[in-house]
Amino acid sequence: MRKEDRLRASRKHSRESGSVMIMFTLMLPVVIMLVGLAVDRTMLFIVESRISSAADGAALGAGRLLGTNANTTEIAQEFLNANFPSGYWGSFNLQSTITSTTNIALHTITVTASVTVPLLFLRVFNQPTAVVGATAQATRRDSRIVMVLDRSGSMAGAPLTSMVQGAESFVASFTPPGDELGLVVFGSTGVVAYPPLPRPYTSATNGGGGPDSNFSTEQSGGDITDQLNALQSGGATNMSEGLALAYIELQKAYNRDVAANGSDNRLNAILLFTDGMPTAFSVYLNAPTTPPGNVMSNSNKCKYQTATSTNTTQMIGGILNFGNGVPQGNPGTAGLYALATAYNDSTSTLTWVARTNDYQSAINPSTPITSCNNLNNRDDGTDLDDLTQIPAYDLYNTHTDNQTNATDYQYSWLYGQYSTIYSPTSNVTYGRNTRPAVQDPYQLAIAAWNLTDNTGLTIRSQTGMNPVYIYTIGYEGDGGTDTALLNRLANTQISTAYNAAQPVGQFVDASTTSDLVAAFQTVAGAILRLAK
Numbered sequence: 001m002r003k004e005d006r007l008r009a010s011r012k013h014s015r016e017s018g019s020v021m022i023m024f025t026l027m028l029p030v031v032i033m034l035v036g037l038a039v040d041r042t043m044l045f046i047v048e049s050r051i052s053s054a055a056d057g058a059a060l061g062a063g064r065l066l067g068t069n070a071n072t073t074e075i076a077q078e079f080l081n082a083n084f085p086s087g088y089w090g091s092f093n094l095q096s097t098i099t100s101t102t103n104i105a106l107h108t109i110t111v112t113a114s115v116t117v118p119l120l121f122l123r124v125f126n127q128p129t130a131v132v133g134a135t136a137q138a139t140r141r142d143s144r145i146v147m148v149l150d151r152s153g154s155m156a157g158a159p160l161t162s163m164v165q166g167a168e169s170f171v172a173s174f175t176p177p178g179d180e181l182g183l184v185v186f187g188s189t190g191v192v193a194y195p196p197l198p199r200p201y202t203s204a205t206n207g208g209g210g211p212d213s214n215f216s217t218e219q220s221g222g223d224i225t226d227q228l229n230a231l232q233s234g235g236a237t238n239m240s241e242g243l244a245l246a247y248i249e250l251q252k253a254y255n256r257d258v259a260a261n262g263s264d265n266r267l268n269a270i271l272l273f274t275d276g277m278p279t280a281f282s283v284y285l286n287a288p289t290t291p292p293g294n295v296m297s298n299s300n301k302c303k304y305q306t307a308t309s310t311n312t313t314q315m316i317g318g319i320l321n322f323g324n325g326v327p328q329g330n331p332g333t334a335g336l337y338a339l340a341t342a343y344n345d346s347t348s349t350l351t352w353v354a355r356t357n358d359y360q361s362a363i364n365p366s367t368p369i370t371s372c373n374n375l376n377n378r379d380d381g382t383d384l385d386d387l388t389q390i391p392a393y394d395l396y397n398t399h400t401d402n403q404t405n406a407t408d409y410q411y412s413w414l415y416g417q418y419s420t421i422y423s424p425t426s427n428v429t430y431g432r433n434t435r436p437a438v439q440d441p442y443q444l445a446i447a448a449w450n451l452t453d454n455t456g457l458t459i460r461s462q463t464g465m466n467p468v469y470i471y472t473i474g475y476e477g478d479g480g481t482d483t484a485l486l487n488r489l490a491n492t493q494i495s496t497a498y499n500a501a502q503p504v505g506q507f508v509d510a511s512t513t514s515d516l517v518a519a520f521q522t523v524a525g526a527i528l529r530l531a532k
Contacts, residue, residue: 040119044132047089047117052134054083058098058111063138063532066100066107067178073098076111084115091115105142105257105265107178110135141531143174144211144253144266146182146246150274151353153187154478155233159275162513163475164228166520170271171215171224173524180266182211182249183224185353186242187235188280188320189339192249193228196221196349201341203248203396210253222350234356236280236320239272240451243489244396245341246270247459247468254465267531268468269505270459271523272489275475277413277482278448279322282339282395285315285387316342316395319384319438325414325445328430336384339395384438390424390447398454400424400447411496412449413482414442422446449485453497456489460502467503469530471523475510483509 062076076098084094093116100109114133122128147167151160174181183194192201197209215224222230250268258264317336340352393399401424402408409415409422420430420442428437437443459468472490474481487495490505506526510519 037122040122040130043089043120044117044130047091047115048132048134050088051084051113051115051132052136054080055111055113055134055136057083058113059109059136059138062100062109062111063140065175066109066138066140067102067105067142068175069177072100072109076100076109080111080113084113088115090118092118103265104261104263105178106139107142108137108139110137139532140178141265141267142178142180143269143527143531144180144250145174145269145271145527146184146211146249148184148186148242148246148270148272149231150237150239150242150276151185151187151231151233151235152237152276152279153234155275158513159475159478159516160231160233162516163273164231166473166516167228167273168225169517170520170524171228173521173528176213176216178213180211180213180253181215181224182246182253183227184242184245184249185227185231186238186245187233188238188337188357189235189282189318189341190238190241190245191340191349191352192245193231193349193353194222194224196227199340199343199347201245203341205248205251206255207252210249210251210256212253221348226350227353230350230354232354232356236318236322237274237276237278238280238282238318238448239274239278240394240398240448240455241280241282241318241339241341241396243270243272243452243455243459243470244394244398246272247455247462248396250468251465264465266466267527268466269471269527269530270468271471271473271520272486273473273475273520274481274486275478276480277325277445277485278452279325279445280318280320281400281448281451282318282341283316283336283391283393284395285317285336285391319391319444321441321444321448325418325442327418327420327440327442328433328435329441385436387436387438390437390443392424394451396455398451398458400451402450402454408453408497409446409450411484411488412446413480413484414445414449418442422450449482453485453488456491457497460491460499469503469505469527471505471526472507473510473516473519473523474507475513475516477510477512483507 058076058079061079062072065072065075077096080096094113096111096113098109098111112133112135114131116129116131118129119127147170149163149167155163171181185191185193192209194215195209195212217223254264315336316339318339320337390400423443424437424447427434428440428443456470459470462468470489470491472486474483474486484496486507488497490507491499491502492504492507506523508519508522510516
């Protein structure tokens with residue numbers, strides 16, 4: 001390169017360097033401002049995130065106590081102060097507004113918080129501080145829940161003990177006076193254990209009873225924990241009556257609360273626990289209305305007659321089946337036995353739940369129902385011979401066959417084992433053998449399955465009050481449960497009858513007794529999450 005060219009290049013480079021220096025000098029305030037904005041905005045973001053987390057924690061922490069007698073606004077303030085340290089990143093002047101409101105059974109707590117943050121770079125632009133804030137809200141609906149617990153004979157020993165422990169942990173998850181709890185236990189017959197009620201039991205939904213908020217209050221008839229600790233096992237598995245009684249109790253509480261408050265916002269739920277499959281159901285053989293219809297023999301020995309007003313002449317009882325559902329097997333005790341709900345005496349509920357035989361001796365009908373010789377268990381092949389067929393309806397007017405799909409029972413465990421068609425009429429035939437359906441343990445067990453399935457459908461389909469969610473727990477250690485039925489009752493997404501328009505519950509499978517407390521806690525958590 002020539003000397004002249006080198007000089008021209010050097011002068012050009014000097015001019016460019018000078019231009020860059022001038023531009024940098026001019027841009028320096030802008031660069032400083034951008035850096036300052038970035039640093040200050042990062043600091044504001046960190047403080048804002050912390051106060052947002054603190055507000056969330058305050059709302060959720062106090063929200064767990066919504067519906068109780070606790071001072072939730074004071075508790076929320078304590079959570080807020082604990083979760084937002086004083087002087088965090090130099091911040092100061094923490095301000096908060098906390099409000100707690102109740103609309104019938106719907107509780108809401110709102111936490112609004114703000115704090116002043118000193119700025120580092122922007123103060124040169126006369127912006128020494130900035131205020132950041134957050135708002136969080138927690139809502140909780142009061143819950144109305146009935147536990148329906150299986151205390152049949154197979155529950156004796158460790159299963160019963162573990163179930164009671166699980167149920168007690170479930171009760172402890174809910175708090176009065178907001179939440180309402182009830183308890184139904186069933187073996188061969190269902191008993192409303194809490195609240196303790198006089199007998200004969202009234203199914204009138206505007207009558208006394210229903211889950212209440214006194215479940216942990218010591219009382220003469222026994223609180224819910226007293227009833228649980230008194231439980232003894234015994235009898236068959238009358239699952240459909242347990243569910244039917246729970247539904248009646250929910251309606252009683254709903255009607256009571258609406259009468260008191262004008263409306264009702266509660267979350268309704270039923271928790272069903274069982275270790276087996278339905279083997280019994282309850283009937284009203286001489287009901288004066290069409291359901292359950294005339295199923296009495298046309299012979300002179302036992303005619304269908306209209307009941308009088310006295311309980312001694314109403315043929316209300318439980319059909320018990322200890323035959324394990326085996327076709328043509330021995331049905332065992334298949335007679336008509338008096339139910340706890342229909343029995344009229346002064347025995348306390350605590351005494352009833354402590355009975356190992358939770359049903360009374362076989363019914364001996366008296367005038368005007370005479371000459372019914374074969375309604376009682378005789379172990380001579382004539383059990384229930386006075387019936388022309390398995391009753392078409394149970395005591396609660398639930399159909400013993402599937403009304404919407406007459407083959408739904410084919411999803412049952414029993415049908416999967418024996419592939420035998422349900423036939424409630426007078427005679428069923430297996431090969432060359434024929435016997436009345438009312439003497440066959442398989443037919444009786446399928447009727448009990450259908451009743452349980454249809455009772456669940458009735459509960460989930462009701463529109464008279466807020467939806468009722470059904471949760472189920474199955475203990476598998478006593479020979480297994482019908483998981484298809486328990487999924488159908490809960491209307492889970494894997495149910496063979498899943499209906500997205502109906503309340504979706506949950507089925508929890510417990511393999512061993514050590515799993516039961518966790519299973520009850522899983523359901524409690526699911527209900528509490530739904531209530532928020």
